[in-house]
Amino acid sequence: MAQVMMKDLNKKYDEVHAVKDVNLHIRDKEFMVLVGPSGCGKSTTLRMVAGLEEITSGEISIGDRVVNDLPPKDRDIAMVFQNYALYPHMTVYDNMAFGLKMRKFPKVEIQKRVQDAAEILGIQELLKRKPRQLSGGQRQRVAVGRAIVRHPQVFLFDEPLSNLDAKLRVQMRVELKRLHERLETTAIYVTHDQVEAMTLGDRVVVMKDGWIQQVGEPLELYGRPANKFVAGFIGSPSMNFVDVKVADANGALWAETQGIRVKVPPIHTSRLVPYKGQQVTMGVRPEDLHPASGSDPREYCFDAVVDVVEPLGSEILLDLRVGNNTIVARVEPTNRVKVHESTRLALTPDRAHFFDLKTELAI
Amino acid sequence: MVIERKWKTWVYFYIPLTVFVVGTLFPFYWMLITAIRPDAELYRSWRAATNTPFWTLQPTLEHFRDLMAKTTFPHWLWNTLFIAVVSTAISLFCGLLAGYALARLRFPMAGTLGTSIFVTYLVPPTLLFIPLANIIRTFQVGDTPWALILTYPTFLIPFCTWLLMGYFKTIPKELEECARIDGATRFGAMVRIIFPIAVPGILSAGIFAFTLSWNEFIYALVFLSSPEKKTVPVGVVSELIRGDIYFWGQLMAGALLGSIPVALVYSFFVEYYVTGLTGSVKG
Numbered sequence: 001m002a003q004v005m006m007k008d009l010n011k012k013y014d015e016v017h018a019v020k021d022v023n024l025h026i027r028d029k030e031f032m033v034l035v036g037p038s039g040c041g042k043s044t045t046l047r048m049v050a051g052l053e054e055i056t057s058g059e060i061s062i063g064d065r066v067v068n069d070l071p072p073k074d075r076d077i078a079m080v081f082q083n084y085a086l087y088p089h090m091t092v093y094d095n096m097a098f099g100l101k102m103r104k105f106p107k108v109e110i111q112k113r114v115q116d117a118a119e120i121l122g123i124q125e126l127l128k129r130k131p132r133q134l135s136g137g138q139r140q141r142v143a144v145g146r147a148i149v150r151h152p153q154v155f156l157f158d159e160p161l162s163n164l165d166a167k168l169r170v171q172m173r174v175e176l177k178r179l180h181e182r183l184e185t186t187a188i189y190v191t192h193d194q195v196e197a198m199t200l201g202d203r204v205v206v207m208k209d210g211w212i213q214q215v216g217e218p219l220e221l222y223g224r225p226a227n228k229f230v231a232g233f234i235g236s237p238s239m240n241f242v243d244v245k246v247a248d249a250n251g252a253l254w255a256e257t258q259g260i261r262v263k264v265p266p267i268h269t270s271r272l273v274p275y276k277g278q279q280v281t282m283g284v285r286p287e288d289l290h291p292a293s294g295s296d297p298r299e300y301c302f303d304a305v306v307d308v309v310e311p312l313g314s315e316i317l318l319d320l321r322v323g324n325n326t327i328v329a330r331v332e333p334t335n336r337v338k339v340h341e342s343t344r345l346a347l348t349p350d351r352a353h354f355f356d357l358k359t360e361l362a363i
Numbered sequence: 364m365v366i367e368r369k370w371k372t373w374v375y376f377y378i379p380l381t382v383f384v385v386g387t388l389f390p391f392y393w394m395l396i397t398a399i400r401p402d403a404e405l406y407r408s409w410r411a412a413t414n415t416p417f418w419t420l421q422p423t424l425e426h427f428r429d430l431m432a433k434t435t436f437p438h439w440l441w442n443t444l445f446i447a448v449v450s451t452a453i454s455l456f457c458g459l460l461a462g463y464a465l466a467r468l469r470f471p472m473a474g475t476l477g478t479s480i481f482v483t484y485l486v487p488p489t490l491l492f493i494p495l496a497n498i499i500r501t502f503q504v505g506d507t508p509w510a511l512i513l514t515y516p517t518f519l520i521p522f523c524t525w526l527l528m529g530y531f532k533t534i535p536k537e538l539e540e541c542a543r544i545d546g547a548t549r550f551g552a553m554v555r556i557i558f559p560i561a562v563p564g565i566l567s568a569g570i571f572a573f574t575l576s577w578n579e580f581i582y583a584l585v586f587l588s589s590p591e592k593k594t595v596p597v598g599v600v601s602e603l604i605r606g607d608i609y610f611w612g613q614l615m616a617g618a619l620l621g622s623i624p625v626a627l628v629y630s631f632f633v634e635y636y637v638t639g640l641t642g643s644v645k646g
Contacts, residue, residue: 050540051543071548077544083535087542088560089560102546
């Protein structure tokens with residue numbers, strides 16, 4: 001069990017600056033997820049922790065040891081790869097035992113640990129098989145098993161579920177979460193899938209272009225995104241962004257653009273005062289828009305024309321046009337709106353977000 | 364599967380295949396039939412009424428007996444085997460390490476080095492034997508097996524390196540990374556994980572190197588001169604053609620015996636060989 005510290009971590013390849021000034025404190029027993037689009041530096045960061053990439057500058061420590069110059073085998077970590085990386089010429093048992101054999105564990109201990117891990121993962125019957133005789137989900141279990149038999153200080157996961165089909169991915173996600181609660185080992189998990197990040201992480205790091213954008217608990221990222229990128233990345237369908245002008249009228253601030261004129265919610269008023277007369281980006285999540293009813297205050301309502309209706313069973317997604325903007329609303333499955341019809345929408349006032357047009361930071 | 368008309372299968376498949384198989388195997392058949400044909404039949408006129416060019420009525424092992432007793436053929440066989448095995452071993456060892464380094468390690472000039480190794484493979488032996496002869500003389504290993512054991516790797520190592528480099532590149536590098544996290548050093552991961560997986564590639568490189576050195580002619584012809592030190596391909600043509608007399612029976616018997624080991628090696632490892640050249644590893 002150990003904490004992981006990264007201080008001013010940088011990685012430069014010849015021309016590319018892949019990881020920029022990353023500072024991160026992963027607490028003991030924490031499940032930390034690094035998420036971001038491809039090329040954002042999340043995998044490189046993980047590989048530096050593993051010792052598979054040289055560190056250009058900065059410092060990584062695991063527990064109370066600085067590991068910068070330690071080879072991977074001496075860092076007391078275990079890693080699960082996207083393509084499973086099972087040794088094809090060894091049986092499942094030998095795959096799982098390999099790390100222990102390399103560390104010269106007594107045979108009895110190896111046997112016990114492999115059996116225990118196999119039991120936890122439900123793969124006892126597969127121990128004598130070769131990897132090529134296994135399905136994708138089984139291979140993934142073996143790869144996880146190979147990591148847990150070692151009882152390492154830190155687990156590293158590099159997009160472990162990306163090669164599985166959608167249904168299996170959901171199932172394995174739950175299993176990984178259960179496993180983490182059982183083993184209570186620090187884990188760093190890299191993914192490009194924000195749903196995985198939200199469901200698995202105790203905390204989530206959102207990265208882009210090598211920079212950390214925001215670190216926080218999943219609901220914190222969802223509720224209070226630090227900038228426009230995080231706001232758009234977390235949540236599906238992603239947040240609607242509309243560029244609006246802040247106008248002062250009738251003793252209140254209004255957000256105006258073609259087809260929309262809504263009052264700036266009271267919680268934002270004081271912060272938006274400096275932007276009076278300027279453009280800002282307003283963000284509203286699809287789930288914070290609903291068909292207006294009589295009880296909704298008129299100053300939070302606007303009209304939109306339905307472009308596309310996507311019934312998903314449990315909900316309906318409406319693609320709508322407002323002036324020059326396209327927005328998405330998530331509404332109840334009982335809604336009977338039709339294409340090309342005009343409909344009146346209301347937004348939940350305290351769930352609106354505002355971002356600076358230039359810096360894209362949350363206001 | 365698409366069902367085609369029968370005549371099409373015949374025209375496009377069976378007939379060409381038959382022609383090809385017959386064309387390929389006929390020289391071997393000719394070799395065999397000549398090797399067991401008695402001299403009386405061999406030197407009979409083509410127009411003789413009793414001439415039977417494609418079979419023989421009195422098969423004999425006389426030529427094989429003569430080959431073993433009257434020439435130094437057993438020596439040639441042993442020389443060829445010894446030289447082929449040792450030079451293959453040297454080339455495989457160097458090719459494994461070089462191929463691994465070029466496929467996996469990041470170092471300056473890696474690409475240039477890889478290409479230049481390949482270019483050396485393209486230099487024809489007919490050009491190279493002149494400078495090599497000079498080197499052989501300087502090291503005073505002329506007319507010994509070492510003349511060939513040391514020169515064959517000049518074309519075998521580039522070949523093995525390239526074949527193995529290509530094979531190593533098909534092996535996912537995560538396997539190695541995983542092994543290194545699991546507790547192996549880079550060298551340990553290479554030996555315990557990569558080499559066992561690369562067995563098909565290593566085998567096909569080995570077979571190729573073995574047959575190339577087994578059949579090699581020009582260096583063997585130039586660097587060896589004593590009859591008992593020659594290899595099979597050189598010995599057969601230089602010792603069994605005396606003046607303008609061709610000892611056809613012994614020649615063919617020698618050629619037949621000389622090709623058997625290669626044929627055996629191929630047939631044992633043919634499956635590995637195919638996967639080795641097409642390269643397929645799944646994690």
